Amino acid sequence: KTRSLLFHFTFDEMLSFLHKAAVASTFIGIACTGSNVEYKLKPSHKIAEELKQLSRQYPHLVALSTAQEVFNLPTVGTQNDCTFDSDVEGCRNYFLTLFDSKAHPTESESYRAIPEVFLSGALHGNERVGPTAVLETAKLLLEAAECESLPRFITPPSPDTEKGVEWQLQAQEAASCRQEFLDRGISDHQRKWLARLVSTRRIVVSPMTNALGYDRNQREEDGIDCNRDFPFDVTSERLCMRTICGRTVNELFRQHLFQMSLTFHGGTEVVGYEWGAYPYLHNLSPDDKAQVDISSIYSRFAGSFQGTKPYPTGTMNDLVYAVHGGMEDWAYAGSWIPDKVPICKPKTYGGYSETKSVYNDSMLRAFNMLIETSNQKIPQTHLGTSQDLLDDTSSTHNGHVARNIRLALMAIELVEPYISIWGVDYIPLENDIVPMTTHTSRASKRSKVMQIPGDRQEITVSWFVGGGFDVASTNILYAKWDDVPAVIDGSSQPSTANMGTAFKTTRASHGPTRWKEGWQFDETKKHEGWNSDLTGYPMFNATIDLTEFRPGDQIAVFVTAQVDQGWTTQSNGVSPKGIGPMSHIVNARTNSEWRHESAGKVIQGRKDWFSIPLTLLISDEEKIADLSDRFIIHDFESSSEFDNEEETTRESSKSISQDEARGSGSFSMTFLIAISLLCAVILFGFAYVYKTVGRRKGRERVSDNEDMFAQQFEFDEELELHEMD
């Protein structure tokens, strides 16, 4: 039978068949490996192992460190603790730093200004949802950022070179990881959102902050409660900074300017905020408005599931109880209520330098919310799965781990407002933020580029706003790139004063972001061209008058927005009174006078937030087209980019036609049977067919791009040749 099958086919048919078989086996492979994970609480050795694995797997996006190595703190415990680290006695305190070091090299302004988030998995070692939740959060973010960064070349290099082969491999990898995200219910847009979060924030993740307690499954660290060990409203200067988990957190806050932080606990279900200390038993904080908004979206985005309700939100004093020496109020107020902050003189571990509990005006102004994850400290069931993770806030897929991954993502989202330009005339831009790309020398000029027909009188630009709740105003600014002041590089936030006089403005209306409570999509405003997975987003639109521009003009379009101006309002019962918001996160978006620097990091307050610019290229072409410097191959075999079959000279009659390639999804049962009979042939065919198809397409892409850029787009030589990786 095999023989007759083989002879029956012509060579082209045979190739086509092999190709289908190759595609089929790829799908079968994906189905077998499975991308839907049922979450389980991980023991300490497993967490340590996975942390090491992440740092090996994503070296440009994450660094793994320990408090021992970076801060010279001792390990705690004996040779019977944390035995997975057999080279030391006791436990190390591991932490991950997620940071896009390619986008923000150490000498760049954005290295200092990027907003910072801290996630602590557990200060109490027997409250065990947090460590797994923050580890899974880090893993998801890194997977998305890595996937979104592929392929890592501006234009496909010649397929005959080593780089060309690498590009082909990266393009295939990109197609397959994007498909895996879709399979687990994470849309293209959601994947880009996750990648944006990684590339625009610095996120420090400490899954097992109390490493010894977590390893021993005990609340305290060697008998001392970590969450009574912070120098805020303690009863004695001897009673703070006694623990290594406390000192680890202390050192991290001294080294960063965290604006947002989460501290995971368990034993009840609460999202709690200030105050949580005795002096403020019945008071609200001067940042109460923002704390109410943020805790409320934490609760809603986390959601509920069988046997649980959405997290109640409120002050820790009201919903939990007041404590001395809690991490929460220390992280929020340690820099601006100095009379509650003693100089710690602990006797443990040979003492601790007194300078370590002297804080400058900037270190301790974070929103550090208390997350009590679950009534059971170690829940065994209903942990949730990775399926539909970002949408499924109220069903069987949700669970204790799943909902706290979402909650952690929300903290990362809200740390800073941003504007994402979505598209032009309802045609979407392919890329949002591509991780691991350099942002120097106005690289932004070509990271979002739309070709606009020269006879257009006006076009509509659409965008959405994130990182906040209320958009007070949002505008388009546009000018020819030639007239944009040199100081505007398009990647760091400009000051309004530096924008010069060349820009014209179109105002759009104000409105909510998608995180605003009660916001609902208005179906009547849905435009036909809108991508279906964006119907959950309030979109802003404004038109640009093009009559003064000519073919060849390159126009820079910035969108600005003012966000959450209502956060400065003071509630009744605030204490201390009359001082206004004290946190970085509120002031950073409401107060342009706000400036704090510490440990090489800076927070500059601003009212106007700027998007990464969109370049409009006025051309003689008839169609609007995305010319951004990296086209993404959604589906390596059927990308619409390659549709203009007539214009392409076929290189080889043996190549598979576009139609055949596109039809490959509908292989029949016959082919499935044939697969099992022709295993060896398929393996050969797989390699051969991918190579042939890939090479031909690589050529087309090179010539397409060369034409576009050579004829219509004159960039600096340096930029043109610049390679991303």
Ligand SMILES: [Zn+2]
């Ligand atoms: Zn606790």
